[in-house]
Amino acid sequence: MATANHNTGNLEQKIIEAARETFLNRGYSETSMSDIAVRAGINRPTLHYYFRTKERMFGAVFGSIVGALVPRVKDIILRSDIPIGKRVQLVIDAYYEVFKENPRLPLFIVKEIDRDYDNVVRTARELGLQTYMDSIRKGLQDEMDSGKLRQVPMRYLFMTFYSMLIIPFATCNLCNNLFVAEGECFDDMLAEWKAYIVSAVERTLTI
Amino acid sequence: MATANHNTGNLEQKIIEAARETFLNRGYSETSMSDIAVRAGINRPTLHYYFRTKERMFGAVFGSIVGALVPRVKDIILRSDIPIGKRVQLVIDAYYEVFKENPRLPLFIVKEIDRDYDNVVRTARELGLQTYMDSIRKGLQDEMDSGKLRQVPMRYLFMTFYSMLIIPFATCNLCNNLFVAEGECFDDMLAEWKAYIVSAVERTLTI
């Protein structure tokens, strides 16, 4: 049994968790080391003991924040037994699940792409995102070549998909205010919108 | 003729211009009063003389930043002699023109919607944005009711349109890296994408 004072690795995990939540909710620039320290229930110097600088601290958690997305989506995309159309729908479901747990994740990523794009690229490489993208690309291209799907430039398919997926979450204040009807809540609208994305992508791919 | 030392209103305009550009390019949180002072060629205290706080300074220029969008779009939307489908296309052209001059404007607005939504609402009210939205909404609804256009929920039309319009600009680093082919530049891709948006919206409205 460990002594009460020394919680080796335990506190580090606590700090990481506090940093993860604070950075995710406020973004890098709006987060101070004090914010994280308060959330972790310790003081700033201890933070610097574990992660020397703010930038290192951020680096330590950024991967795990973005990484929350990957496993769920990965499992679906690699299921080549499922037709690609159905897979696209399942991918949206997976993203939606994660974003409902972490509604601020989409805006967080968009801001980071702007703030420190090199780190985003590095993280994407570590997570092996290229593999998944290639897999989707290949799956779609095969069905396009065999005539099952309409020939659509791959990049515009991706851009359409991610545009429609991200914007309602990234601008939820505005969307909630402008586009949620009376007697309806934001989640109701989001659910309808999900179906709309699927139908839009399907229409693009089949007509 | 005014004396050389006293440039009443002149310096204020210079400060506003410096603030406009700095806030637009770096966002609120990443901009300091020093940054603006340097850009305006004066020192900080003078900034505070004209606009007591950073928040007030921002408020003074936010309207003019967003307002750059309104007049061009407004003129098009109110042209009820032009069929709404054509008007949508012209609106995209207008947005594109502004965004090519100010590529960081879309992300700036998205970030502000998150940071201080109340100010966004206030500004939108001052600019009379409701009028333009209602005008578009009415124009579309008329043509839907008369059978010229397919019945599509208005909100999803707006969300599709703005999603596809904003994301390539807001994530230009990523899009440039992932989606620009060899021997092509970002602007080439953007131009193709514009045509794609128009066709996507048309397809949504006519099939």
Place this chain on the structure above:
DNA sequence: GTCTATAACCTGATAGAC
């Protein structure tokens, strides 16, 4: 109206006691 000087505070980061 614009400057110098400075207040009051917060930031990230380090040294050193325990």
Place this chain on the structure above:
DNA sequence: GTCTATCAGGTTATAGAC
């Protein structure tokens, strides 16, 4: 390994000379 004390530098903001 975690704390107190402290640093240098940057932040917004104000007081007061000119």
